[in-house]
Amino acid sequence: MKNKAFLPLIELIIMIGIFAAAAAVCLSVFIKADKVSQNAEDLDRAVESAENAAEIIKYTCGDLEAAAELLSGRTRSGSVIICFDADWNPTDAEGAVFRIDAINYEGEYLGKTDVLVYSGDSLIYELTVGWQKEARDGN
Amino acid sequence: METKKRAQMPTIGGTSLLVIFAVLCLTTFAVLSIATAEADARGARVSAEAVSSFYAADLEAEEIFSRIRAGELPEGVTLSGNIYSYTCKISETQTLFVEIEAKDGIFTVLRWQAASHNT
Numbered sequence: 001m002k003n004k005a006f007l008p009l010i011e012l013i014i015m016i017g018i019f020a021a022a023a024a025v026c027l028s029v030f031i032k033a034d035k036v037s038q039n040a041e042d043l044d045r046a047v048e049s050a051e052n053a054a055e056i057i058k059y060t061c062g063d064l065e066a067a068a069e070l071l072s073g074r075t076r077s078g079s080v081i082i083c084f085d086a087d088w089n090p091t092d093a094e095g096a097v098f099r100i101d102a103i104n105y106e107g108e109y110l111g112k113t114d115v116l117v118y119s120g121d122s123l124i125y126e127l128t129v130g131w132q133k134e135a136r137d138g139n
Numbered sequence: 140m141e142t143k144k145r146a147q148m149p150t151i152g153g154t155s156l157l158v159i160f161a162v163l164c165l166t167t168f169a170v171l172s173i174a175t176a177e178a179d180a181r182g183a184r185v186s187a188e189a190v191s192s193f194y195a196a197d198l199e200a201e202e203i204f205s206r207i208r209a210g211e212l213p214e215g216v217t218l219s220g221n222i223y224s225y226t227c228k229i230s231e232t233q234t235l236f237v238e239i240e241a242k243d244g245i246f247t248v249l250r251w252q253a254a255s256h257n258t
Contacts, residue, residue: 008154015158022162029169036176040183047187054194110205112198125187127194130201132208 046117054129
């Protein structure tokens with residue numbers, strides 16, 4: 001009789017242990033899913049921002065000052081830097097979570113710009129855009 | 140005296156059923172959430188690759204254009220009258236079509252279009 005009274009208690013303890021283990025595993029899965037989803041969103045926004053910067057640089061034919069003004073960024077020795085906060089709104093360097101560096105390379109007829117998107121110090125997306133330099137005869 | 144036998148509620152197994160149900164629900168939600176997140180990540184990667192492919196083809200087209208401006212006739216470029224035509228492959232299903240008119244030393248882009256083509 002006394003042994004039978006302990007059985008529900010033992011069962012309860014075992015079931016609590018099993019539930020705690022399963023809950024811990026599932027919680028880690030939920031956290032990982034949230035991180036994966038956040039990374040996917042950051043990549044989407046990085047691609048969109050890089051594409052926007054690339055098109056503006058093509059439009060200005062590599063004029064960094066004009067591009068910086070249109071992109072709400074700043075120039076620094078042959079490149080344009082645009083800083084974004086966690087919601088991808090343009091911000092200053094102090095509150096920056098994401099950053100785009102647009103670096104120019106110029107040939108005789110063709111100019112190229114590397115558009116690099118960083119999250120902190122990690123590069124999350126990059127593309128290279130080309131644009132025609134004005135010919136010497138003005139074409 | 141007769142001892143009445145009373146029907147007793149089961150005291151063993153009820154908790155087990157409840158916990159098994161709860162664990163199954165938790166597991167199902169966890170699997171669904173990670174599957175959805177992975178699908179989102181896959182979609183983001185495909186989109187990024189598509190944009191990268193387009194700009195790689197665009198850069199190739201700009202390089203060919205610059206060589207035309209330099210007076211060359213690169214391989215793959217056809218000249219019909221004063222119109223240069225060429226294509227750059229974006230992906231298995233998309234191509235960038237370019238037509239440039241040269242008149243009196245001035246180059247005008249007539250067509251710079253990404254279009255799908257049958258494979």
